[in-house]
Amino acid sequence: MDITVNILLTIATAATPLLIAAIGELVVERSGVLNLGVEGMMIMGAVGGFGAGYLTGSPWIGLLAAIAMGALFSLLFAVMTLSLATNQVATGLSLTLLGLGLSGMMGTSFVGQPGERLPNLYIPGVTEIPVVGKLLFGQDPIFYISIALTAAVMWFLFKTRTGLTLRSIGDSHASAHALGIHVIRYRYLSVIFGGACAGLAGGHLSLVYTPQWVENMTAGRGWIALALVVFASWRPWRVLAGAYIFGAVWIGQLHAQAFGIPVPSQMLSSLPYLATVVVLVLISRNKRLTMMNTPASLGQPFVPDR
Amino acid sequence: MSANHDGSNLLEVRGLTKIFGTLTACDHIDLNIARGEIHALLGENGAGKSTLVKMLFGSLEPNSGEIFWNGQAVRITSPGAAKKLGIGMVFQHFSLFEALTAAENIALSLDDGSPISSIAAKARALSYSYGLPLDPESLVGDLSVGERQRIEIIRCLLQTPQLIILDEPTSVLTPQEADKLFETLERLRSEGKSILYISHRLEEVKRICDRATVLRHGKVVGHCNPREETAASLARMMVGNEVQAVVRAPVEGIETAQPLLEIRGLSRKPATPFSIPLKNISLNVRAGEVIGIAGVAGNGQGEFFESVSGEVLQQDAASVRIRGKNAGSLTITGRRLLGAAFVPEERLGHGAAPRMKLSENLLLSRHATDGKAFVGTGGMVKSGAIYAASQRIIEAMDVRKSAPDPEAAALSGGNLQKFIVGRELDRRPSVMVVNQPTWGVDAGAAAHIRQALIELSRSGSAVLVISQDLDELFEISDAIAVMHNGELSKPMPIAEATFEKVGLLMGGAEPGHAEHTLETA
Numbered sequence: 001m002d003i004t005v006n007i008l009l010t011i012a013t014a015a016t017p018l019l020i021a022a023i024g025e026l027v028v029e030r031s032g033v034l035n036l037g038v039e040g041m042m043i044m045g046a047v048g049g050f051g052a053g054y055l056t057g058s059p060w061i062g063l064l065a066a067i068a069m070g071a072l073f074s075l076l077f078a079v080m081t082l083s084l085a086t087n088q089v090a091t092g093l094s095l096t097l098l099g100l101g102l103s104g105m106m107g108t109s110f111v112g113q114p115g116e117r118l119p120n121l122y123i124p125g126v127t128e129i130p131v132v133g134k135l136l137f138g139q140d141p142i143f144y145i146s147i148a149l150t151a152a153v154m155w156f157l158f159k160t161r162t163g164l165t166l167r168s169i170g171d172s173h174a175s176a177h178a179l180g181i182h183v184i185r186y187r188y189l190s191v192i193f194g195g196a197c198a199g200l201a202g203g204h205l206s207l208v209y210t211p212q213w214v215e216n217m218t219a220g221r222g223w224i225a226l227a228l229v230v231f232a233s234w235r236p237w238r239v240l241a242g243a244y245i246f247g248a249v250w251i252g253q254l255h256a257q258a259f260g261i262p263v264p265s266q267m268l269s270s271l272p273y274l275a276t277v278v279v280l281v282l283i284s285r286n287k288r289l290t291m292m293n294t295p296a297s298l299g300q301p302f303v304p305d306r
Numbered sequence: 307m308s309a310n311h312d313g314s315n316l317l318e319v320r321g322l323t324k325i326f327g328t329l330t331a332c333d334h335i336d337l338n339i340a341r342g343e344i345h346a347l348l349g350e351n352g353a354g355k356s357t358l359v360k361m362l363f364g365s366l367e368p369n370s371g372e373i374f375w376n377g378q379a380v381r382i383t384s385p386g387a388a389k390k391l392g393i394g395m396v397f398q399h400f401s402l403f404e405a406l407t408a409a410e411n412i413a414l415s416l417d418d419g420s421p422i423s424s425i426a427a428k429a430r431a432l433s434y435s436y437g438l439p440l441d442p443e444s445l446v447g448d449l450s451v452g453e454r455q456r457i458e459i460i461r462c463l464l465q466t467p468q469l470i471i472l473d474e475p476t477s478v479l480t481p482q483e484a485d486k487l488f489e490t491l492e493r494l495r496s497e498g499k500s501i502l503y504i505s506h507r508l509e510e511v512k513r514i515c516d517r518a519t520v521l522r523h524g525k526v527v528g529h530c531n532p533r534e535e536t537a538a539s540l541a542r543m544m545v546g547n548e549v550q551a552v553v554r555a556p557v558e559g560i561e562t563a564q565p566l567l568e569i570r571g572l573s574r575k576p577a578t579p580f581s582i583p584l585k586n587i588s589l590n591v592r593a594g595e596v597i598g599i600a601g602v603a604g605n606g607q608g609e610f611f612e613s614v615s616g617e618v619l620q621q622d623a624a625s626v627r628i629r630g631k632n633a634g635s636l637t638i639t640g641r642r643l644l645g646a647a648f649v650p651e652e653r654l655g656h657g658a659a660p661r662m663k664l665s666e667n668l669l670l671s672r673h674a675t676d677g678k679a680f681v682g683t684g685g686m687v688k689s690g691a692i693y694a695a696s697q698r699i700i701e702a703m704d705v706r707k708s709a710p711d712p713e714a715a716a717l718s719g720g721n722l723q724k725f726i727v728g729r730e731l732d733r734r735p736s737v738m739v740v741n742q743p744t745w746g747v748d749a750g751a752a753a754h755i756r757q758a759l760i761e762l763s764r765s766g767s768a769v770l771v772i773s774q775d776l777d778e779l780f781e782i783s784d785a786i787a788v789m790h791n792g793e794l795s796k797p798m799p800i801a802e803a804t805f806e807k808v809g810l811l812m813g814g815a816e817p818g819h820a821e822h823t824l825e826t827a
């Protein structure tokens with residue numbers, strides 16, 4: 001029983017950073033902006049979070065620093081692509097490269113240092129309840145944030161007027177502009193929100209997952225988050241499902257490798273990717289729904305003619 | 307016109323000017339709109355009508371000039387500011403969001419924060435009271451163009467504007483739908499609202515407008531009462547000189563002529579959730595005749611053209627036959643080699659590569675059919691021959707351009723269209739299929755293209771023209787078929803066709819369809 005609970009807990013820990021980064025990117029893409037810099041913003045969040053936590057001794061300050069770092073870094077992307085109308089793909093890619101390099105440089109003195117870990121939730125009497133206690137009331141704070149964030153984004157996008165406006169901009173920025181909607185303002189805020197999420201996801205890695213600083217510690221998670229958004233056809237609950245499928249198969253194959261199953265380890269390592277793609281493709285077979293949810297103006301720079 | 311800004315007019319415009327680079331799109335425009343009038347803004351494509359209304363609606367900023375609203379000088383810096391003043395606009399190219407519902411689309415333009423359900427109810431009530439029924443829950447992507455326009459109008463009315471700007475509203479409507487629109491406009495006028503009505507259709511301007519302002523090359527060339535003018539005198543004001551009428555000699559013995567293009571039971575599943583399936587279309591186009599296909603935009607004409615031209619291949623090779631040979635599984639090049647030529651609807655992107663020179667565009671479409679003339683040994687391109695051929699076309703079609711061999715994108719829409727049509731005509735094709743031959747083309751160029759298509763048919767070719775412009779089809783066709791919801795009616799000989807009959811078919815009425823399905827079954 002304990003083993004099962006522990007496996008479930010590790011799955012949640014593996015899925016959480018993917019979920020947060022993907023939910024942030026989902027909002028960005030729903031507004032019609034394609035930010036390929038998730039990996040870069042994430043690693044900046046990781047190094048910022050670790051550094052602030054290490055220097056102040058407070059993981060909570062580290063958490064805030066991670067969010068701020070991601071947001072600040074995304075602001076660079078926003079200025080380039082939104083105000084200067086640069087190519088979003090190229091800018092996003094360079095943001096990732098810059099983030100990986102810059103974080104490595106900033107983190108040289110942190111390598112090998114013990115970090116601060118965010119404490120898990122503990123409610124006396126409740127957390128001790130067998131099985132559900134630990135799963136529901138004994139996880140790290142970012143896990144709860146990730147679930148709340150998913151629900152909040154779902155509510156925001158599909159139940160509020162502001163969310164509707166955001167989706168309309170993603171569908172056609174020219175039409176939105178013609179209606180008098182501030183396309184650029186909405187997109188700035190979306191990009192910064194996405195950056196804050198990516199930073200938070202990075203903070204999860206360096207403050208919860210493995211509380212230490214290792215260069216390139218995001219290890220491609222930003223790219224997985226990006227892929228999740230597309231395969232989930234820009235719908236929040238599918239992003240949640242995708243992140244957890246990925247996390248589950250990832251942890252599963254680690255255990256399988258540890259048991260020494262006679263399958264080449266490379267095959268096992270590729271399973272999470274395969275499984276996520278297959279499942280998400282299967283659930284997005286409805287072409288019509290996919291079409292409705294795909295932001296039609298994704299990746300196109302918007303320059304209002306004045 | 308005296309500039310008295312005392313508020314007797316709802317809107318006064320003085321000396322409004324907009325310059326794009328070297329082009330003065332609007333040059334010191336003066337315009338007065340009184341309360342409770344329908345004011346027409348007339349002009350050819352490129353005369354500056356759209357630029358002017360974009361400035362009135364705040365989506366473009368004028369370089370100079372003044373706008374007075376109720377006698378007060380105002381600056382309209384954004385569409386939001388225009389809405390606050392009480393200016394509403396129904397756009398020519400719809401500004402709707404396809405992936406959202408009608409109610410959501412309406413909610414987006416209202417800033418009052420009321421819940422979508424109450425907006426939906428209001429929109430439904432308003433739409434029925436104006437006789438423009440609308441289902442607020444429907445997805446815009448599923449709606450016909452006419453229904454989309456209703457959403458735009460209802461959306462505009464819900465903002466209770468004092469001035470409503472309509473940009474070419476009837477270009478996408480059936481004649482019956484247009485009648486309905488005119489009733490709505492007359493009712494709005496009786497409620498004291500002002501309407502600025504932009505159009506190049508003179509008959510409807512004469513019918514509903516109280517006053518007209520005519521633009522040419524960015525300048526106001528006259529004001530008039532359209533009811534006192536004739537269509538010809540209005541056209542003269544717009545164009546600046548007489549427009550050559552198109553001549554169509556009747557054809558004899560067409561029944562016995564060889565069908566050069568045969569469509570047999572052509573069906574196609576919808577390619578995307580928002581596109582139209584084609585349902586068992588059959589049609590013969592014989593040597594020597596022009597057949598027109600009418601229909602409201604978005605009823606499958608685009609899908610039909612793609613199937614006939616070979617942009618999309620058919621499963622049944624016999625469903626498209628060119629000069630007696632099965633062509634359904636041939637590519638565009640294969641069909642061209644059989645003697646067919648195609649002019650797609652989109653000039654830039656489909657008809658021509660925007661950033662390539664005209665001569666290069668010529669080679670792109672004709673390298674296979676005129677390989678011997680344009681490509682030498684070892685695949686070397688004969689630039690001289692191509693250049694000469696493109697100059698021949700430019701001369702034959704009177705293409706006006708700024709350089710000897712400009713990039714396609716540097717030409718105006720009308721001139722590029724003349725070149726693209728001319729490029730195909732130059733081959734003397736035995737089958738010519740054209741989609742929207744004169745869309746966005748000025749009257750003079752349109753007449754030239756129409757005459758050229760008629761002459762091609764009279765020299766023994768089969769010509770198929772898909773168009774939304776009924777006037778055009780009546781001018782050039784020997785028979786008109788109507789496409790509605792992916793079905794094609796039986797061609798109606800031009801002698802029997804009337805606007806009313808064709809309009810009913812465009813709206814989905816049955817007569818032709820019933821006969822048609824019996825015949826093909």
